[in-house]
Amino acid sequence: MGKAGGRGDFEWMYNEQPHTWRRKEILAKYPQIKALMGPDPQLKWVVSGMVLTQILACYLVHDLSWKWVVFWAYAFGGCINHSLTLAIHDISHNVAFGNKQARWNRWFAMFANLPIGLPYSASFKKYHIDHHRYLGGDGLDVDIPTDLEGWFFCTPIRKVLWLFLQPFFYALRPLVVNPKPVTRLEMMNAGIQFAMDILLYYLWGLKPIVYLIAGSILCMGLHPISGHFIAEHYMFLKGHETYSYYGPLNLITFNVGYHMEHHDFPSIPGSKLPEVKRIAAEYYDSLPQHTSWIRVLWDFVFDDSIGPYARIKREYKLVKQE
Template sequence: MGPDRHLKWIVLAMVLAQLVACRLVRDLAWKWVLFWAYAFGGCVNHSLTLAIHDISHNVAFGNRQAKWNRWFAMIANLPIGMPYSASFKKYHIDHHRYLGGDNLDVDIPTDFEGWFFCTPLRKLVWLILQPLFYALRPLYINPKPITTMEIWNALVQFSVDLLLYHTFGLKPVVYLVAGSVFCLGFHPISGHFIAEHYMFMKGHETYSYYGPLNLITFNVGYHMEHHDFPSIPGSKLPAVHRIASEYYDCLPHHESWARVIWDFIFNEEIGPYSRVKRKCKLANAG
């Protein structure tokens, strides 16, 4: 456990790469702006959301510099185009503390999602619209007051968006936002959203994935290990698996996020309802 001293430099390099891409796409035709948003920019942005996931556990600067992590997450947020990091931090803690908790864990789809998105075509639409559901679901399941950090997150993000628009025009802003929407929706990397906690086998609600996409997703595939030790940086989770291999090697895990998406769409037994939901007692209850 402890901070990952390389994380901040990796994140800064990714943010810089996206700023360079904004300069490069400003003169492209719209079809190529959208192509590169899906093929490159969105992949970087999705990776940055997973960097923000790591940073939310204070692994960039450590627990003693908690506020530094919050502010640095806003820098990682910049290429995503929409304010995200402060709200994610607020709700992600509940995901770990009350995994599957009814009206507490906003990672759990609503009853409407489970009821309506039940056919292959509808499940495909649900996957495409995942960013929308992740943004709106907290407002329905577990609304919380807006925090000061969320206000700062929005002010910083929209100020940079306006600066990019003023400097490079509309296309770079569309490139960033569209990439985030594309690659957080129907995209191979987004298979991790389904792979992590959807019950592909009864009795198992959390799964790991040990494939090559971990190289660009801060090892989020090591998800069982992450929930066991959330204060360990993603860069060290493979070491956790090696050290405790006798516990992890016998657990079911996924071989491919793309296969997870395929099975989710076409397996009639799997859908938004394929989650464990439990009643949880609040941690601060008497």
């Protein structure tokens, strides 16, 4: 259990990310895929139902004992909150109201953020664009662990700890790797979120706040759903940096498992990504894919060749604007 992992550095690549050329090739062969781009009219109703469900749950837990508050936070509320973070991921690509209503998408993401307990949506949008544009970019893509994470979390026990602490690394890593000025939208996001937290505390006390925040942290850490964080871009096969998963957990995660398809076509809503795979099946069926997020977590912990260092990195030369 104390054996150190086998990797001592990231996998460095010196070519462009594969999603760029594959997108062009698929669109040239299947131009009908362009019709899938645009807003998902059902997304706003599904997300609104999830937010209202969590508000009702806040009322229901306020009289429970603490042990049951934590249990339901992990078993139920956290699952919804994790799903809401993936809805926010979709909304960050303007698929709730379309590109012409970008401001509506930003406000709606803040609404989806309310049950998560901590402000998240505006900061996520700011950095997620770089993840797509500069996939694996050194100092640009904050989805890549730091050297310190790769060096330290290299044994099974330490990797379990890293999985548990994943929400904190995702929150703090951007401040170290690629700090950006705080935006007006981020301040609005924080103001609206903390006003909601104060209202819940005033109505029903501390337990609903713990239920929401603990659920978010626990289910974005060591939890079967959080296997998608590892499954998406960790290098399980040499040279392959993005993987899809087509299993049943997509039903509660806005099809985030269709990650190869998502990076090829980020403007297509998650609900329509299975259609992309169906149309362009020959491009995806032969690529490596995951069949279980639980198996992904198991392999991450116990396979010495996989750990925080098992990521592909690139150097992007940015043209500075005068």
